[in-house]
Amino acid sequence: MSTLLEITNLSVSFNQGPKAVDSISLSLNKGETLALVGESGSGKSVTALSVLRLLDERYASYPSGKIRYRGENLLQASEKRLRQVRGREISMIFQEPMTSLNPLHNIEKQISETLELHKGMRGPQARKRCLELLTLVGIENPESRLGAYPHQLSGGQKQRVMIAMALANEPDLLIADEPTTALDVTVQKQVLELLQDLQQKLGMAILLITHDLTIVRRYANRVAVMEHGKLVEQAETTTLFDSPSHPYTRKLLSAEPPEAPLAPPKSDKPLLSVSNLDVRFPTRKGLFGKVKEHFHAVKQVSFSLDRGQTLGIVGESGSGKTTIGHALLKLTGSTGSIKLDGQELSDLDQSAFRPWRRRVQIVFQDPFGSLSPRMSIAEIVREGLEIHDADNRDTHDTKVIAALKDVGLDPDARHRYPHEFSGGQRQRIAIARALVLQPDLIILDEPTSALDRTVQKQVIELLRDIQARYGLSYIFISHDLAVVRALSHQLLVLRRGSIVEYGDAGDVFRAPAETYTQELLHAAFFYQAKDANITTTI
Template identity: 55%
Template structure:
């Protein structure tokens, strides 16, 4: 069998403050013609650095040693001109977040045609027809219309399909996919994986697939290499490695899945939040006078309640209204309908009265790095709410910060550090501490684990369980990771296009979904036999 990519003894170090910091330590693997090899491991294990090394895409402070050959041609030490020929033509990349890879100022047509002109010399109508063929091949409907669209006018799944089209534009031999489905809903994720499998078969592609999600590896990879600390600690056929893992780290990764079920809620538990006939419509305004010509119906007639110690899970695809419901309940966006907090109607509160209930309503966002100010220390971030809502009598700020940091599993000695000095899991703990220090009654958790590694996800789920158990917190848990939703949620709402299409107890809904849409979601997340 022809070996497309052969990596032997790859070592990569980065020069920082006069020192060489090793990132990849003697990695060796091969990708054969028509084969999919997965590199798996947690953040910082060296997966992406290994992939970028194959065609010299690392920063100038990198030192690369060893051997990387593409169809027998040595890539390490190759001239920039030779590497440019291979990049895009022979080896193409699909990255995790298409919005950072696509130019927001250029149409889809211009971006695909630019690649065709650069690598194949195609221009004008010939390039345009090739672009249409590519968009059609990757399953984008109304390709003619989409050609003139800008990236922000497409959904997440459509943007990722455009990235795949661009990667395929020049008929590559090897596709390197770096976490291409992490930011996508389960149903869209399943579509992208199916598309990649079809393209692999029809185009005869070889693939190097980088991910931290072992469920994806099971579905797509022929072979798997498990990376830890810059080294491959275990490698072999996927079924063999997953069926009989030999290394302790592989076993840890395979066991890292949110398990168990939520503890029963006491019958006497008080109702914390209740919404009746909640509606959020955003006006569409056009013309010089900004007349309202229609509405984006984000949420239609939603009724729900959450008790103390209870978790309500909200699931659905992007744009279904999940986050909009939560923001309306928190009174962060205008809505119609009735909202009560601990028996008090809050839907009509304004100004000082509304500010008075903010302490009881808190939110933890998906991306801890994006939601934490890089100019504030952990202490300042966590204590910010205390300055707004007031310290507890007889307590000082530092004492309260140290107490909550210990509670969420952080060392109080690190409170003077800045966000970039913490890992992803630690940053999410800071975000949780910021919400919990105010002792809220309701906490909205908006995709709090999706940006985290599997082992860190499990730790955060356990932390949330412990805090709920200790303080009787009510949670609204929004996620596209249905395994985590199943482990945490007492009740579940399934949303589609602003409507609640199904609702019920978590156990009943996951065991016997009633609607076709819910069954489709579950099949995408758990497999056809879920």
């Protein structure tokens, strides 16, 4: 098997500071998939970006090392030569398609650009190739999608467009940087199986960067593990998972979420009862603003939640998971019945509902985006108290300190700002902001989706601990079924706004009744099912 890419003793520094990548060496053969794994800040993406010299070299430097592609050292290549390599011989799928795709250009223009640059294709010829690529990556009705803009596509569709752009010139090497982050498990499976299929057809090599070790185990031939910029272990995938040699690798592999939630407390009556919840969004208006068409996002959904328990809500993107959470907080208009402690909330206007907001809080998916960069941590956590507990300002600082302690943060750091904290710490801050008001119910919307495996486990343990101490109820919205299993007592499976399956979480995980639920579980727990020789349900 011929070596396609060889990295030797590569080091990368920023502004002559400490090395972000420290003397790493690895190789990638033609037709092979090499997974590069490690926690945030370990140097994975910096290594990948260095291959194509995409780091801003006003700030980044390469104190040592060589990056040989087909024997040519790319660190010494001219800018003209790099332009020939980028997108034609080596392509890259970036981590976040929404920020990587140009919001001002439609899909056809964005794919056509790389065809024109490297192959001189224009007009009907380029359009034909765009349609071929969109069909290849599984976009339905590709003709109707050519004129679409990124915001008009789902997360999975945007990721497929990124793959189509990367594969437009049939590269020899594809660098995939977290290609499935925040995608639903079924879409993850589709995207990765697509890459695997295209790899076999085109004979290309794949450098896969991810923190999801389930994906690594299923799709990679070899694994390289990075910690603090250093390469600590390399091995065949089966060897590494069966007998890891480095303590850090063993730590990563052992960071599995628990397989069941804590035992729930006994409850006489439900804290939350939802009946026939319905949400419609106007999609087209006629004369004088009259709505002519609706998108039916949530369709007659009913469920209940006891005090001290967790309801997990799962389903693909667009199934209505987040919309339900927003409807419960009256952030989105809805019809149907919503009762908290027996009190009907659905008919309350925003002013009358305001006192109830103290009892129902939310933690959003992106902690950095939901924390104001202009406010200190103390100000962020205190903000809810200033609205809902304005008469007791002298106790606010004490409550802020207590909330930060509850989530395992040093209260002395409360005068710092969000950018000074890691992703896991920012998520703890978001939880503290919700917790400081001592709510009855917290809605957790994808709170662990962008976190590393070890940090994810810490957040799960934190949520379990807080629930046990304070008797909190959670609505846990996620596409990560392993995390849902660790927290949920009840499970609600959604598809296209309707309930597919609803019941005791343990029963649903053990023996899902519906085909769609079985497909979700098979995509999420492929190896557990395989190792346990489960064939009847998943």
